[in-house]
Amino acid sequence: MDQEVEYELVIRNGYVLTMDVKGTRYAPGDVAVRAGAIAAVGPNLGAGREELDAHGNAVLPGLVDCHMHETLLRGVCEDLPLMRWLDEICFPIDSAFQPIHQRAAAYMNQLEMVRGGITTFIDIYRYPSEAATVAEQSGLRAIFSPQIIENPSGPGESLASNLQFVHEWRDRVPGRILTWFGPHALYSVSAESLRKIARLAEEYDVGIHTHLAETLDEVELFRRSYNRTPVEYLADLGLLNKRLVAAHGVHLTDRDIQLLAEHDVSVAHNPSSNMKLASGVARIPDLLAAGVRVGLGTDSNLSLYSRVD
Ligand SMILES: [Zn+2]
CATH class of the missing domain: 3.20.20.140 (Metal-dependent hydrolases)
Known part of the structure; x- marks a missing residue:
């Protein structure tokens, strides 16, 4: 993976509903994937090899x-x-x-x-x-x-x-x-x-x-x-x-x-x-x-x- 690329995929700028017990939300927020699993959730995450712009969309568990x-x-x-x-x-x-x-x-x-x-x-x-x-x-x-x-x-x-x-x-x-x-x-x-x-x-x-x-x-x-x-x-x-x-x-x-x-x-x-x-x-x-x-x-x-x- 390139030096500057931290993740395989970053879903960026979405309204992120984590659905955790605390009801954590990020608006806007990013979800980053590495090795086929979610590696990080939060605002302004590092670069991904592939990036998806989720502006205007909710990002939540399946x-x-x-x-x-x-x-x-x-x-x-x-x-x-x-x-x-x-x-x-x-x-x-x-x-x-x-x-x-x-x-x-x-x-x-x-x-x-x-x-x-x-x-x-x-x-x-x-x-x-x-x-x-x-x-x-x-x-x-x-x-x-x-x-x-x-x-x-x-x-x-x-x-x-x-x-x-x-x-x-x-x-x-x-x-x-x-x-x-x-x-x-x-x-x-x-x-x-x-x-x-x-x-x-x-x-x-x-x-x-x-x-x-x-x-x-x-x-x-x-x-x-x-x-x-x-x-x-x-x-x-x-x-x-x-x-x-x-x-x-x-x-x-x-x-x-x-x-x-x-x-x-x-x-x-x-x-x-x-x-x-x-x-x-x-x-x-x-x-x-x-x-x-x-x-x-x-x-x-x-x-x-x-x-x-
Ligand atoms: Zn039925």
């Missing part, structure tokens, strides 16, 4: 999308409640999906995420090996939870294919590509499989990702069938623990929130999706007050919810 599906299509069908949207639109499309479509979809989704400032995502969708192959190249930090759908059969992965993916990929890109279990929802995966997933997640020391208490229809279904809330049903099956990241949690009772907090479950909040499908408004202040970890998700590809120019 965003984490805690719940997304690497789908190919965009903006398909509006104004339907979740269950009709799934049965009439999503599941037929997903059933027609082939691995080659998933490869293309993953390229598009991961490019969009890079462009949108997302550096880590939890994906729950089809053909995870295809999307993981793309993540190997994209450099994004990815968690794949293959979307297991048993009822109806056809649009999703199976417990067997999820397990096969875990075997094939768990040691392939250590620390950057993680392999979880992804039961789609409590109404589309059997109780027996959910119990097995709880055991397997323990055995392989991996996480579980699922949709939970997303709509009033779901809550009503479990009340009628089991006299339980979806959260209580999961507790009965042994799935409430720190391994679980539950997407949505829109319709929760006080007791549900207490159960999630007691069992150290994390929640992925998807406000855009909840508005698109009119699912309801999640009790985020109550979840946070109870000590539940809450992250944000897009619940689909990024472009559905952001302006693409």
Whole structure:
């Protein structure tokens, strides 16, 4: 490296949000990179071999999308409640999906995420090996939870294919590509499989990702069938623990929130999706007050919810 050049890259003159515990900000400020890692943050840093002018932009750590599906299509069908949207639109499309479509979809989704400032995502969708192959190249930090759908059969992965993916990929890109279990929802995966997933997640020391208490229809279904809330049903099956990241949690009772907090479950909040499908408004202040970890998700590809120019 040249004598006068201190860093490989300096991002200069941005509004730097460090997101550290003290809330340190620099306006303007620089971020310097050396040997592929951030070496310095602050005003007026030394010269870089490459310099980017970030004037007028925020510079902050990468965003984490805690719940997304690497789908190919965009903006398909509006104004339907979740269950009709799934049965009439999503599941037929997903059933027609082939691995080659998933490869293309993953390229598009991961490019969009890079462009949108997302550096880590939890994906729950089809053909995870295809999307993981793309993540190997994209450099994004990815968690794949293959979307297991048993009822109806056809649009999703199976417990067997999820397990096969875990075997094939768990040691392939250590620390950057993680392999979880992804039961789609409590109404589309059997109780027996959910119990097995709880055991397997323990055995392989991996996480579980699922949709939970997303709509009033779901809550009503479990009340009628089991006299339980979806959260209580999961507790009965042994799935409430720190391994679980539950997407949505829109319709929760006080007791549900207490159960999630007691069992150290994390929640992925998807406000855009909840508005698109009119699912309801999640009790985020109550979840946070109870000590539940809450992250944000897009619940689909990024472009559905952001302006693409
Ligand atoms: Zn979802």
